[in-house]
Amino acid sequence: MRRSLFRRNKKKETNNNEENFSIKIFKNLDKNMGNLKKMLDEPNDLVIRKFTIHDSKHKCGVAYIDGMVDSDLVHNNIMKSVQLITGRKPLPEAESKLFEEIYQEILSVTSIKKGTTLDDISNAILGGSTIFYINGIDNVIIMDTQGGETRSIEEPITETVIRGSREGFVENLRTNIVLIRRYIRDPNLRFKTYQVGRRSKKSLVVSYMDGIINPDIVKEVNRRLETIDMDDAPESGYIEEWIEDSFLSPFPQILNTERPDKVAAAILEGKVAILLDGTPFVLIAPATLGNTLQSPEDYYERWTIGTLLRALRYLAAFIAVFLPALYIALVSFHQGMIPSDLAFSIAATREGVPFPAFVEAMLMAITMELLREAGTRLPTPIGQTIGIVGGLVIGEAAVSAGLVSPAMVIVIALNAIASFSLPSYSVAIAFRILLFGLMVAAAIFGLYGIILCYIMLNIHLVNLKSFGVPYTTPFAPNFLGDWNDLVLRAPVTAIKRRPTYMQTHDEKSVNKGD
Structure with a gap:
C-alpha cells in the first residue's frame, strides 16, 4: 500500500x-x-x-x-x-x-x-x-548561439583510411551535417530532426535523398524513432538497439561508421543515415550481410584490386567462424579425412598434450579474447605491445609447457588475423560469438555438429530483416543484377543501377556509371 x-x-x-x-x-x-x-x-x-x-x-x-x-x-x-x-x-x-x-x-x-x-x-x-x-x-x-570547445575534424580512428578522404565525423551534429552536404550538393538531400531523451533532449537527424529512397523505408524509420522512450541516448548504439528488427540476433542490422564518404555513398544508394548529437558514429539503414564485408576503398582502387580484397574478406569470414571448429572435428572424430602426412605431423605435435583438442582450442580462444580486450582498454602504444608481445609470449610458453600443440596455436592465430581483416567491428564480434558455439558443436558431434549449426545459421540469416529488407539479399532472395557489386566489384562503368532490393524511385546510378 x-x-x-x-x-x-x-x-x-x-x-x-x-x-x-x-x-x-x-x-x-x-x-x-x-x-x-x-x-x-x-x-x-x-x-x-x-x-x-x-x-x-x-x-x-x-x-x-x-x-x-x-x-x-x-x-x-x-x-x-x-x-x-x-x-x-x-x-x-x-x-x-x-x-x-x-x-x-x-x-x-x-x-x-x-x-x-x-x-x-x-x-x-x-x-x-x-x-x-x-x-x-x-x-x-x-x-x-551554440559554440564552445569541440573536437576538430580528424581522420577516423576506428576505420583506417588507405585511400580517400581523411575527414571523419565528430561529436558536433552541425559539423557532421556539413560534412555530408560537402559530398552531396543536391537540393533533394533531406535532414529531418527529432528530439530523443526525456532528460537529455538530444537532437537526432535522419538524412536521405528524396526522389531516390523508397518512401516506405522513410516511414518505417520515422515510426520506429518516434517510439523511442528513454532518459538519455549517450551514443548511437542506444538508437541502433532500439530500432533494429531483432535484438536477439548477434548480427548488426544497422551499420555504423565514422566516414562521411561511406554515409554519402549509402544515401545515394537509397538508404537512410541517422546522426545523433554527441557521437561521431552515424548509423546506416537498411543493412545487408554483403554490406558488412564491403569498404569504400573497394571503389577507390581499380576493380581488379577491389574484387580481390572482397574475395579475401569472404575467405576471412569463413576462417573466422569455422576454422577452429573444423580442426576440432577433424582431430577428434574424422582423422581419416586428414591427409596421412599431415595427420602424422599433427599427431606428433600433440604428443604429450594433456588436454583434448576442444579444451586446447577453448583455452587459446579465451586467451586471445582477453588479449584483444586488454589491448583495446589500454593506451594505444601499450595496447599494441600487449597484443603482439602477449600473444607471442603466451603462445610460446604454452607450447613449451606442453599445454597446447603448435598446430592449435597456428589455427587460433589464423582465426584472429581473419577476424581483424573484417571491415565491420560489429560483424567481427558476431563471428567471434558464433565461433564458440561451433567449437562446442564440433566437440560433441564432429562435422555433423558443424553442418547442423551451419543450417541453423542460414535459417536465421534468411529470416532476418533490416527495415523490411532481407538480410541475405541479393543472395537470397536472389537478385542477379546486384551480383556485379557483391563478392565481385565490377568496373565502375558496368555498375549502372542502384541495388534492386532497395526498390528506389530512381534506379539509374549516376555516380557509378551512365
Whole structure:
C-alpha cells in the first residue's frame, strides 16, 4: 500500500514539474530571471547580464550557459549591437513595438525565434542558445548561439583510411551535417530532426535523398524513432538497439561508421543515415550481410584490386567462424579425412598434450579474447605491445609447457588475423560469438555438429530483416543484377543501377556509371 502511494505521489510530482515547465513567461524581468535561476538551481555556469536601452527607459537582459555558446557572438552580435543601434535611432516607446523591432531589425543572429513558456527557455538554454528578455513583455527571443570547445575534424580512428578522404565525423551534429552536404550538393538531400531523451533532449537527424529512397523505408524509420522512450541516448548504439528488427540476433542490422564518404555513398544508394548529437558514429539503414564485408576503398582502387580484397574478406569470414571448429572435428572424430602426412605431423605435435583438442582450442580462444580486450582498454602504444608481445609470449610458453600443440596455436592465430581483416567491428564480434558455439558443436558431434549449426545459421540469416529488407539479399532472395557489386566489384562503368532490393524511385546510378 505504501509503495503504491509513493508511486502515485511520485507520478503526481512528475506531472507537476511538467506543468511548471509549461507555464507562461511573466512580464516582469526580475521575476523571469529569478524563475530561470530557480529552475536550474542557480548553477555557477549560468550567465545573466542585465542592461538598459533607449535612454535607460527599458530594462533588458540576456541569459546563457557559459561554455555552451559562442561568447564573441553573444557580446558582439547581440548585446553590443542592441546597445549601439538603439542609442543611434529613435525607437518606439511601447514595449511590444520595441520587442518586435529588435526581433525583426536589430539582432544580427542568423537563427532566431520566439519563446513563450519556461519549457521553451529550458530546452533552448540547455542546448546552447541565448535568451533575450525585455521588461514588460511576456515573450522572449531565443537565439541560436551554440559554440564552445569541440573536437576538430580528424581522420577516423576506428576505420583506417588507405585511400580517400581523411575527414571523419565528430561529436558536433552541425559539423557532421556539413560534412555530408560537402559530398552531396543536391537540393533533394533531406535532414529531418527529432528530439530523443526525456532528460537529455538530444537532437537526432535522419538524412536521405528524396526522389531516390523508397518512401516506405522513410516511414518505417520515422515510426520506429518516434517510439523511442528513454532518459538519455549517450551514443548511437542506444538508437541502433532500439530500432533494429531483432535484438536477439548477434548480427548488426544497422551499420555504423565514422566516414562521411561511406554515409554519402549509402544515401545515394537509397538508404537512410541517422546522426545523433554527441557521437561521431552515424548509423546506416537498411543493412545487408554483403554490406558488412564491403569498404569504400573497394571503389577507390581499380576493380581488379577491389574484387580481390572482397574475395579475401569472404575467405576471412569463413576462417573466422569455422576454422577452429573444423580442426576440432577433424582431430577428434574424422582423422581419416586428414591427409596421412599431415595427420602424422599433427599427431606428433600433440604428443604429450594433456588436454583434448576442444579444451586446447577453448583455452587459446579465451586467451586471445582477453588479449584483444586488454589491448583495446589500454593506451594505444601499450595496447599494441600487449597484443603482439602477449600473444607471442603466451603462445610460446604454452607450447613449451606442453599445454597446447603448435598446430592449435597456428589455427587460433589464423582465426584472429581473419577476424581483424573484417571491415565491420560489429560483424567481427558476431563471428567471434558464433565461433564458440561451433567449437562446442564440433566437440560433441564432429562435422555433423558443424553442418547442423551451419543450417541453423542460414535459417536465421534468411529470416532476418533490416527495415523490411532481407538480410541475405541479393543472395537470397536472389537478385542477379546486384551480383556485379557483391563478392565481385565490377568496373565502375558496368555498375549502372542502384541495388534492386532497395526498390528506389530512381534506379539509374549516376555516380557509378551512365
